[in-house]
Amino acid sequence: MSVLEGSMIDQLRATHRAAAATLPYTHVADLRIGGASVRSTGSAHETVVDPATGETWGSVPEGTASDVDAAVAAARAAFPSWAARTPTERADALRRMADAVERRAEVLAITNTLENGSPIAETGGAASNAAAILRVFASLSSYLEEPDIRPFPGGVNETVVARDPIGVCALIAPWNFPINLVVIKLAPALLAGCTVVIKPASPTPLSIRFLLDAADEAGIPPGVINLVTGGGATGEILVRHPDVDKVAFTGSTPVGRRIAAACGELLRPVTLELGGKSAAIILPDADLDAMSSVLVRSCVRNTGQTCYISTRLIATPERYDALVDMVTATVGAARVGDPLDPATVFGPVATAAQRDKVMGYVRSGIAEDARVTVGGDIAPPIEGGSFVAPTVFADVSPDMRIAREEIFGPIITIIPARDVDDAVAISNSTNFGLGGIVFGSDEDAAFQVARRVDTGSIGVNFFASNHYAPFGGRHDSGLGVEYGIEGLNAYLTPQSVHRRSR
Template identity: 55%
Template sequence: MHDHDDVFIGGRWVTAHSTRRTEVVNPATEEPWARVPCSDERDIDDAVRAARSALPGWARTSAGRRAALLHRLADEIDSRAADFTAIITAENGTPVAESGAAPRHSAGHLRLTAELAPVLTDPDDRPNPMAPGHTVVRRVPAGVAALITPWNFPLGLIVVKLGPALLAGCTVVIKPAPETPMAARLLMAAVAAAGIPAGVVNLVTGGTVAGRALVEHPGVDKVSFTGSTEVGRAIARSCGERLRPVTLELGGKSPAIVLDDADPAVLAANLLEVTMRNTGQTCKACTRLLVPAERHDELADLAAAVVAAAPLGDPLDPATFFGPLVSARQRDRVAGYLAAGHAAGAKALTGGGVATRFRRGYYVEPTVFAHVTPEMRIAREEIFGPVLAVLPYRGLDEAVAIANDSPYGLAATVFGADEQRATAVAERLATGNVGINHYGSNAAAPFGGHRDSGLGAEFAAEGLHAYLQFTSIHYQS
């Protein structure tokens, strides 16, 4: 048992004021293996004050120097790759085939973010088209940023916020999900080793109380949250009352449209990454597979065969694709949706229940439901587990209508042999991200959702701008 009573504030580990603790449980063994503080309002206040104290010096640090420190942080993450992999898998059950890539991807994202430094340093002098003179536009840090992250990607989803915040000149307070604090603690070791000044990056741990105290703290200038739409709404209300800028990356119920000319081999090769990455615990997983009605049985059977062939088991086995879900609560939530699918008349071609062949662990059977209709709960609500719903459509207009018939708008995929035709379909989808024939993502392009999937964007220059304010200095000549 790794028993911790400290939080990372002002560049060092300090004993938390709160005496409450949160247990970290291994989802594959159901055994607790760590305890961390459940931070209270005083811990939050100490962390925000440390960030506030460090802000003037960090904001004055040149963008080039801040970029250099991001490169050093990337190197420190790389040097701890094996430890990050082991911790992530022990925290949330992510198979090592997935968690093993997290350090490399996180380090790469920091290096790409560092390359955006010219956005902050290139002169922006604009002539006034309506009067004599010109204006110099300055980009200045938003201030102290609260970074609140979920449990499904406990390193990567911190880094995609931390990198642009630091490059912009913000100081930060990080609060990871209560299920996954240990990767964040290791990240603080990398932060210290990289030489990032004390107080620039701070870490508190805990649940709802800590999160609410951080969002509502008067010393916080900017909030970035990734998580459920329900919690995102509450954070948006709080930030709206305080006129505080907020970035929200929320839930999804994303569609994958299979066009009538799609190559079954391409679909089979990409299906798992598109629909069930990280055991389905991925916000932009395309868990609605829309197929031509005349090919429904063929393509549903193909999907079931691909899913059934993917290994379910020990997340420490490199061959495993499906591991346990993060918690007993999440397993029971997914089991409830499986029951709802059966009750509504959907047919499970593979899976369909809680996995019973494991003595321990929060496992469910990866499931493909066929004969799903758009009004079923399994076709409308975010399940966040390895459950794929296959829906038939008749004609492209109906496919697009079904795809857009959702309060969410985070991601989508279009499978088709004719890329131009697939792109035309993609352009009709009300969503922030669309992949053509694959799981689409690009750290050099903005990532964000429409409608109930969020506000604002992360990645690239758009993600950097989320941590900036603008000052226009006007000249008459």
């Protein structure tokens, strides 16, 4: 990787400025409340910075307590009529919204890439994935329509279990996947009959507006979906608002703890999808050629800024050296560069602060005598942007900081294990429990190993989210689940009506 200089940097900046000039949302003065663009009651704004160039290209209002009040009030006002619609009617609206999101795929992808530096090859799929989530939840409408009647013991009487929407929901999303990590909350909330206030992360407040445009096109009534932008202070006001009935948050474990504490104090339901330090166990019979084809997506997806990726690779002696060689070659061959280039695999990390944090981990690994096989503490590939050289550490011990803490950057650690039992023990020697993978040619044996890993989700020879199956973390990785019937139930509150058998 060579450092770009002079005219090449100028060309990069010119390309990004030209891309920003095509976008409908850059410097935005309004919030979206009650189906209308509404000026913030405050004067403060947050800037949007392109991580590839370090240049400011957008801004949004910093929402105030009065703004949050207005958004929650709009959601509360819209709740009765939206909840009164049938599940089928709400599902039809979700399907129309899915179509409308897909029509905005290109402009949404460019906005997202300029916000957080995710390669366009990644953001280009955001609209289709969001649409798929909306359609999957729409397909679950029959679950809400079918009567749930349960007999008393002895069969004399019966109970009708009704499922009511929980009410007004605060949806707070992070910057790494700003569209899909909203939609996995928004889709079940809408199907359940809830209304929402969305608070996106500070670095990514613009791309989310395309979801609201799609909702308007789909005929979702004003006030059902509201948007307030701002930082942590705005989020805290929303979490603690007295007229919010539920909070759903994806983000870091420290912030999740604070939200959980607030919701516990308020006796408010909360779903938390938090950090991870997932492991990939490489069994002695693993096919390393096949593994190489899924390595980037499974272990350093989105420039390593993904919560469930398996950044710890744990191998027994039979495959250790070959694994190090394969991972080094695969990561070293992946293209680092302009995130607007479809060939780019690794773009910048999302912010300058995140770059500095990741580089701190790189230097920590070097100081603790982990062996760098590619990358390391070297000059960034593009000056001015928040780039980190993709780095592989071998000969890592489980007690090293880079093996214990979530890094959220393009860093892979490779840890030797004595045998399979030791690999499982190392995998479980973490406070997190979100994702994971077991690689092995004997998939039945790999499945049995996977069942021994203490984590919310795990794959055999690959990892992917199934929109029909629950996704959630154990321990420091969160509370509750998203996706599937289980994710829908998080937005429902049951009522048991006891009656005499007919």
